[in-house]
Amino acid sequence: MKLLHADIIAVGSELLLGGRVDSNSVFVSNLLAECGIDVRKKIAVGDHRGDIQEALRASLKRADVIVLTGGLGSTLDDCTREAVADTFRRPLTRRKKAYADLQTRYRRFGRPVTPLLAKQALIPSGAMILSNTVGTAPGFLIREGHSVIVVLPGVPREAKVMMASQVQPVLRKIFKSTGQYWFHAFNTFGLPETDVQKQLGLILKEYAHIQFGLLASPRGVTVTVSCWVSNGSRSSVKEKSLFFPVWEHLINQVRDCLGPWLFSEGERTMEEIVGELLRGRSWTMALAESCTGGLIAHRLTEVPGSSLYLDRGVVSYSNQSKREFAGVPVSMLRRHGAVSSQVAKAMAKGIRMRSRVDVGVGVTGIAGPGGGTAKKPVGLVYGAIDGPRGTQCQRWQFWGDRTEIKLKTSQAMLDLIRRYSNETAS
């Protein structure tokens, strides 16, 4: 089974020693997969001409497509265009179209195209220009022997638009797809990785050509199911129609196995799912957060249109604010402590009443590193929901550093809201 195969080379010294991770390659891989091209390797190298060229030459030996990102800007350390031009002995020349685009772009910012900035209009001879409609530096595409080399700017938003609108159509035209990639992701929350695997049980062995993957994070465990199906030279449509029912059956089986732990499929986040459920029920919501410090509100408001269901949130760090915002009585705080099921429930009820919304949510806990005791250790969290289906409260003990505990708490709390909103009304 001959598959088309790609390497991605991310250029930038900050990717090696500067605290940055290469996030472009995530969507580049996905967009290549849509063209039937499988990414086998991702490489990150610094802004050094020699290292870029070495990586490029190594990839040329095995890859049909090579996508380079980054190092196209106008600052001193950018040298990707020079490295690529050198490798293929294609001199860099200023292209009229690219230069005109730059002028238009900078005019909008009210700035002239200085010689430094004009460097961005240099393109290797024979390369196809990839216009940058959302930023400044254009990219380019080179066909060399049987390979296609794509060079994109490092800014994710720019690279993404160029990949989708200009690179994908060209790749589809150049390569008559030799195969098709089938991929599905299931996102679960509430079970450890090995229990998810147990839950899948025999399915894992039943399908020989399917690859399964399990991936744990503070957001839960994601199960991936993937498979390459090669197209017979003339019978691609037929093969697809044969494989489709098998795939459908498999997906349904996995879905059934994961049951209530499955919160979404594909790229959909927990906050999108929660938002959709609240909208579906026409419920409004208000949050009283203590240990998550606003993270739940932040996550919910990442979703466009969230103002339809999220009325307000409070971050009630101090005891005084717990009293003022959610009416938590001083006596309760004194008797049970701020981190207790009683206070979580009082916060949920209080914020619901005071905001006159359908659902009130309260969460209180110890995010650490300080503040823990033997009886109430760091990571202890109480979360409560108060709404049309009564009051629910849950206790968790999380592990990790402050950031992890906040993230896990936010995910657990959103999952609790999901399950609450999902229940069949009694």
Next chain:
Amino acid sequence: MKLLHADIIAVGSELLLGGRVDSNSVFVSNLLAECGIDVRKKIAVGDHRGDIQEALRASLKRADVIVLTGGLGSTLDDCTREAVADTFRRPLTRRKKAYADLQTRYRRFGRPVTPLLAKQALIPSGAMILSNTVGTAPGFLIREGHSVIVVLPGVPREAKVMMASQVQPVLRKIFKSTGQYWFHAFNTFGLPETDVQKQLGLILKEYAHIQFGLLASPRGVTVTVSCWVSNGSRSSVKEKSLFFPVWEHLINQVRDCLGPWLFSEGERTMEEIVGELLRGRSWTMALAESCTGGLIAHRLTEVPGSSLYLDRGVVSYSNQSKREFAGVPVSMLRRHGAVSSQVAKAMAKGIRMRSRVDVGVGVTGIAGPGGGTAKKPVGLVYGAIDGPRGTQCQRWQFWGDRTEIKLKTSQAMLDLIRRYSNETAS
């Protein structure tokens, strides 16, 4: 100048097509640099024995140190230990110590070590075990010819502890450092990348052996300054003492050039800096956030001890909550609209008064994608501070998607608080 040189190989199909980025390599690089070892390449490959081996063999040709992360777990797709064992023809055997550690670990979770889990105690012959004190799967270290191969689990928290406590001492012992890495990062906010470069001016050309880097993101522009200084075989102390004043002078020059735009150096985040300033002034603060939806509160509460200065926050998405939380008058909302300097200032003043804190912060804007008009487009933001030094208000026009606008707004707002707290009291 012969430098020690490392490659990092991250293993995991999710890194190629599953939306994940390899975050381990960030701290692995830093910890290697501390041992005088320079990372030249980072590679990500899937959970395929052949691909891991191909990457490993290629790196063996050029690298003194190879660090592999991931694929050591007990689930079906993990195969790093097998790939490494195969490459060096070192059979995998169960080590007593590793197995005993696993048993202790799982006993704490109240679970038996099943045959599937026991796989984690398999170590290639002749390899040194790297104990996992915070998770389950141990790592290992192999010396092969002149190279050192380090294999670590994929969980960042586990890999980090193992690198620092076990791998670094071994590397320092094996390699007498041939050089020393000097690195400094300056984090700025408020100037575009090319203006930062202009600001640095002649410094960029004055130092021949120093590498400068510029890195733009929604959090600002980071300037990195780095240099490898090789140790003469017997005079390392002397060379260091010669270089140190040069370096100090350079760092001071850069610091001066960046002036008020410089908000931190090294790894320190804006929220840490703001927290420190507030603490230094013994100021308490309360936030009224609209378009950032809790992100500013979330960022501030990422810092341990933030409860000392952050009294509370409100996410007042609805007009009603702007009125109730911060006393923004209906007439003002009607006359100027929720996104206006008047409302931002009223939010800051209102939340300050109602919370009886020193500093009140209000931010209102249009995060998009909906809600924009010709007069008030998506990305328009007003932020205000009310405190002991009077009221300050600023207007911004940001570009990007919802997530980007929220992030840029939070950074700009925190920077405004930083500058406000930094001013010399009048």
